[in-house]
Amino acid sequence: MAVTFDEQFLKxxxxxYVVAKKVFVGRIxxxxxxxxxxxxxxxxxxxxxxxxxxxxxxxxxVYGRLDKLLLRMFEEEEDLHIYLLIDASASMRANGxxxxxxxxxxxxxxxxxxxxxxxxxxxxxxxxxxERLPPSRGKAQIFKVFQFLSALEPAGPTExxxxxxxFVHQNKRRGLAIVVSDFYDPAGYEEGLNLLRYHRxxxxxxxxxxxxxxxxxxxxxLELVDVESGETREVTVTERQLAxxxxxxxxxxxxxxxxxxxxxxxxxxxxxxxxxxxLVLRMFRQGGFLS
Amino acid sequence: xxxxxxxxxxxxxxxxxxxxALVALYLxxxxxxxxxxxFAELWRRVLSETxxxxxxxxxxxxVSLILQLILLTLILVAILxxxxxxxQHGRSIAIVVDTSASMQATDGGDGRTRxxxxxxxxxxxxxxxAGDDEAMIVAxxxxxxxxxxxxxxxxALLADVSAxxxxxxxxxxxxxxxxxxxxxxxxxxxxxxxxxxGAWRQSELDDGARxxxxxxxxxxxxxxxxxxxxxxxxxSVRRYRANQTAYEVLVEVQSFRPKASTVTLQLTQDxxxxxxxxxxxxxxERVQRLYPDLAGAGARIEARLVxxxxxxxxDDVAYAVLPEKRKQKVLLVTGGDxxxxxxxxxxENLDVEKIPPAKWDAAASAxxxxxxxxxxxxxxxxxxxxxxxxxxxxxxxxxxxxxxxGPIITDTTATHPLMRWVALKDLNIAxxxxxxxxxxxxxxxxxxxxxxxxxRERDGRKTAAVGFELKRSDLPLRVAFPVLLIxxxxxxxxxxxxxxxxxxxxxxxxxxxxAGATELWVRAPDGSRTxxxxxxxxxxxxxxHTGFYEVESAGVGDRVVxxxxxxSEESNIAPKLTLSAxxxxxxxPEIGRIGVRKQLWLYFVALALILAFVEWWTYNRRVTV
Numbered sequence: 001m002a003v004t005f006d007e008q009f010l011k012x013x014x015x016x017y018v019v020a021k022k023v024f025v026g027r028i029x030x031x032x033x034x035x036x037x038x039x040x041x042x043x044x045x046x047x048x049x050x051x052x053x054x055x056x057x058x059x060x061x062v063y064g065r066l067d068k069l070l071l072r073m074f075e076e077e078e079d080l081h082i083y084l085l086i087d088a089s090a091s092m093r094a095n096g097x098x099x100x101x102x103x104x105x106x107x108x109x110x111x112x113x114x115x116x117x118x119x120x121x122x123x124x125x126x127x128x129x130x131e132r133l134p135p136s137r138g139k140a141q142i143f144k145v146f147q148f149l150s151a152l153e154p155a156g157p158t159e160x161x162x163x164x165x166x167f168v169h170q171n172k173r174r175g176l177a178i179v180v181s182d183f184y185d186p187a188g189y190e191e192g193l194n195l196l197r198y199h200r201x202x203x204x205x206x207x208x209x210x211x212x213x214x215x216x217x218x219x220x221x222l223e224l225v226d227v228e229s230g231e232t233r234e235v236t237v238t239e240r241q242l243a244x245x246x247x248x249x250x251x252x253x254x255x256x257x258x259x260x261x262x263x264x265x266x267x268x269x270x271x272x273x274x275x276x277x278x279l280v281l282r283m284f285r286q287g288g289f290l291s
Numbered sequence: 292x293x294x295x296x297x298x299x300x301x302x303x304x305x306x307x308x309x310x311x312a313l314v315a316l317y318l319x320x321x322x323x324x325x326x327x328x329x330f331a332e333l334w335r336r337v338l339s340e341t342x343x344x345x346x347x348x349x350x351x352x353x354v355s356l357i358l359q360l361i362l363l364t365l366i367l368v369a370i371l372x373x374x375x376x377x378x379q380h381g382r383s384i385a386i387v388v389d390t391s392a393s394m395q396a397t398d399g400g401d402g403r404t405r406x407x408x409x410x411x412x413x414x415x416x417x418x419x420x421a422g423d424d425e426a427m428i429v430a431x432x433x434x435x436x437x438x439x440x441x442x443x444x445x446x447a448l449l450a451d452v453s454a455x456x457x458x459x460x461x462x463x464x465x466x467x468x469x470x471x472x473x474x475x476x477x478x479x480x481x482x483x484x485x486x487x488x489g490a491w492r493q494s495e496l497d498d499g500a501r502x503x504x505x506x507x508x509x510x511x512x513x514x515x516x517x518x519x520x521x522x523x524x525x526x527s528v529r530r531y532r533a534n535q536t537a538y539e540v541l542v543e544v545q546s547f548r549p550k551a552s553t554v555t556l557q558l559t560q561d562x563x564x565x566x567x568x569x570x571x572x573x574x575x576e577r578v579q580r581l582y583p584d585l586a587g588a589g590a591r592i593e594a595r596l597v598x599x600x601x602x603x604x605x606d607d608v609a610y611a612v613l614p615e616k617r618k619q620k621v622l623l624v625t626g627g628d629x630x631x632x633x634x635x636x637x638x639e640n641l642d643v644e645k646i647p648p649a650k651w652d653a654a655a656s657a658x659x660x661x662x663x664x665x666x667x668x669x670x671x672x673x674x675x676x677x678x679x680x681x682x683x684x685x686x687x688x689x690x691x692x693x694x695x696x697g698p699i700i701t702d703t704t705a706t707h708p709l710m711r712w713v714a715l716k717d718l719n720i721a722x723x724x725x726x727x728x729x730x731x732x733x734x735x736x737x738x739x740x741x742x743x744x745x746x747r748e749r750d751g752r753k754t755a756a757v758g759f760e761l762k763r764s765d766l767p768l769r770v771a772f773p774v775l776l777i778x779x780x781x782x783x784x785x786x787x788x789x790x791x792x793x794x795x796x797x798x799x800x801x802x803x804x805x806a807g808a809t810e811l812w813v814r815a816p817d818g819s820r821t822x823x824x825x826x827x828x829x830x831x832x833x834x835x836h837t838g839f840y841e842v843e844s845a846g847v848g849d850r851v852v853x854x855x856x857x858x859s860e861e862s863n864i865a866p867k868l869t870l871s872a873x874x875x876x877x878x879x880p881e882i883g884r885i886g887v888r889k890q891l892w893l894y895f896v897a898l899a900l901i902l903a904f905v906e907w908w909t910y911n912r913r914v915t916v
Binding site for chain 2: 095184226245248
């Protein structure tokens with residue numbers, strides 16, 4: 001089911017952007033502004049004039065029409081690349097995980113675009129594999145992002161290692177690599193994340209997590225089918241087995257978190273029950289994103 | 292072991308089919324619910340830790356199958372209704388429940404009557420019967436009767452108990468004990484349980500206990516608490532002979548209360564109140580009241596105690612029937628005797644017709660209530676009651692044995708109705724015939740064992756004969772003469788034309804049947820009709836409830852009879868909590884000594900339920916899956 005990016009959603013993005021500006025002011029913004037001014041030739045966007053800005057970049061024609069002081073901004077030579085790697089495998093269909101992941105990606109992309117970073121969306125898994133949203137910048141590109149994300153359909157296996165291997169070989173420009181996935185991959189996630197590290201990307205791990213999967217409400221005689229592999233297994237689920245499964249699931253997630261912590265990779269558990277904007281704000285506050 | 296339920300030929304195939312179906316169901320692979328999971332790898336890890344081996348799993352399912360098969364078998368065996376056969380070790384219990392009038396007292400607890408409380412006690416005994424015990428229920432009123440034979444079937448016994456109904460009669464304890472004793476004779480471990488209020492005569496209880504013998508264990512279970520009762524113990528009404536439009540009433544009221552109280556006595560005639568009076572009664576006091584010169588239309592008189600609020604309302608009302616006003620038709624056949632005619636004219640309730648002997652017609656005599664034959668003896672006997680004065684010849688109803696000159700009356704039967712208020716002492720008679728008596732004849736007056744005045748009652752007709760000529764005696768000059776005549780005519784008319792006796796419940800009464808009636812029906816106060824046998828011009832009937840009974844005889848007309856409890860022993864409802872019989876105290880029966888019941892289906896069903904619970908529990912706990 002395609003996620004809906006409606007007016008309400010756009011308002012939330014704008015809110016996140018405003019908050020993001022406050023969080024990074026004086027730390028990143030000044031540095032990047034000095035880098036940008038006078039160093040590029042290709043017009044990118046406008047921004048409000050601030051005291052101390054070079055008057056040469058004021059857009060006088062806009063001033064004449066709107067009576068507002070706007071500064072013309074240009075593409076930089078060393079702009080930041082943000083790669084949003086979204087899991088579109090079949091397992092993401094359950095419990096609204098893909099929907100949640102898409103909203104997360106849209107929010108992060110908007111913030112990145114607004115700050116004139118180059119944002120690229122790379123889906124992996126069966127759904128949307130082989131397609132990608134090429135790096136783009138500027139807030140105007142957000143609708144392309146929406147369109148791209150809406151077109152994603154979950155299908156096929158995760159195969160994280162193969163997807164990330166393909167990614168690092170196709171993208172030579174280093175940057176942030178935000179992996180949004182449930183990390184349900186029988187082959188494991190370690191190899192893939194290590195590949196990103198080895199190729200000098202800065203991986204951030206967003207594990208989409210659902211309580212319904214951590215403690216499923218199953219009981220009785222069942223035939224369990226793996227949505228990705230199609231593998232079946234007959235089980236009689238008891239209370240004891242449910243408890244064992246919950247422990248195994250927690251242990252699995254804990255191992256992922258430990259893996260990230262051991263390698264200084266930012267790790268966030270994205271609970272689908274928590275509004276996505278709350279997660280984004282938490283990421284800002286902890287400085288793990290765009291830092 | 293016997294089977295009283297469904298036939299084995301039906302249950303056997305049912306077991307085979309059911310077992311086959313169960314096995315088939317277990318052999319079929321269980322269709323599981325298909326469910327998609329996002330990451331089956333985790334389940335694989337979990338199941339590899341917790342799943343046991345396939346062999347054990349199969350074994351557990353076999354346990355479940357065996358449980359189901361046992362369950363099916365138990366249910367089908369229960370349907371067979373297996374019962375243990377009776378042995379010589381069980382008790383034989385005769386439960387004698389008092390259903391007499393006093394058991395209608397409403398002090399059985401929770402507004403119940405004593406009988407309802409007694410029935411509940413009887414049910415407790417039945418439910419507590421052990422497997423080998425057998426019992427029977429006996430209803431004890433004026434006519435004790437068993438409700439059924441000895442049986443161990445508690446359903447039949449409980450039905451017998453429920454069918455017990457109260458009657459308005461006194462309990463005949465002696466007959467009830469005799470009946471139960473006969474039923475218990477020869478049976479193993481005989482026990483007789485008396486359930487009632489103990490309002491029985493001690494002499495009957497002693498005699499009954501002695502008749503039972505020492506083999507029979509006699510127990511007593513008392514019911515009832517209160518002695519609060521006031522009742523009408525006697526009630527009669529009669530018309531005045533002289534003025535038949537008026538009547539008088541005699542009522543006897545007795546208080547059985549422990550303290551003084553005042554009750555209101557109300558007399559009604561066909562529902563109309565004719566007298567009301569307050570009666571102050573001391574504790575245990577019995578008062579009699581005569582209410583003279585009452586008048587009114589209607590024949591049904593009721594005496595009712597209102598506002599007594601006692602425990603036994605049944606004896607607060609009594610019934611009586613006012614005799615009808617009717618003139619007696621008398622045919623006088625005489626050649627002329629002023630004394631005789633004058634005596635008959637004295638009674639205005641007589642309709643006398645006089646004819647000379649020449650006009651005698653035997654067939655026409657049937658139209659009269661009585662015939663007086665003065666010195667005339669027809670060849671054919673009259674077809675009604677007859678008084679012969681100086682009969683003679685072959686036609687005499689009493690064979691004439693001889694004659695005696697100047698007889699002296701030496702013997703009289705004072706109890707005979709003819710002799711009421713009559714004295715024949717010093718009677719002067721010139722000459723009298725003596726009669727030869729037949730069986731059933733009564734010598735009312737005799738002279739040295741020679742019957743001179745005789746009476747006979749046969750085939751619904753009454754006949755009396757005076758063996759001397761009136762004119763040759765001084766009897767017509769005596770007061771006894773008209774009295775004797777009236778007595779004879781009264782005797783002919785009925786027991787007593789001025790009083791209609793009310794009958795007591797539980798005792799047989801014999802109602803005089805009008806001449807010519809061959810069939811007689813009795814309609815009880817509840818509307819039921821019963822045919823009463825007619826013998827010797829009287830119908831026999833036993834009424835078990837108080838009230839007005841209508842005696843219907845085809846072609847002759849109806850007659851109303853009043854039936855009352857009129858029994859101070861039943862009205863004295865003070866229960867006896869302990870009793871002794873033949874100087875042995877009677878203890879309570881051992882209720883609740885429950886053994887293995889004969890009917891085993893209950894145990895099979897209980898076992899099946901337990902197994903079903905075990906199967907359910909093990910299934911839900913995933914032990915047998």
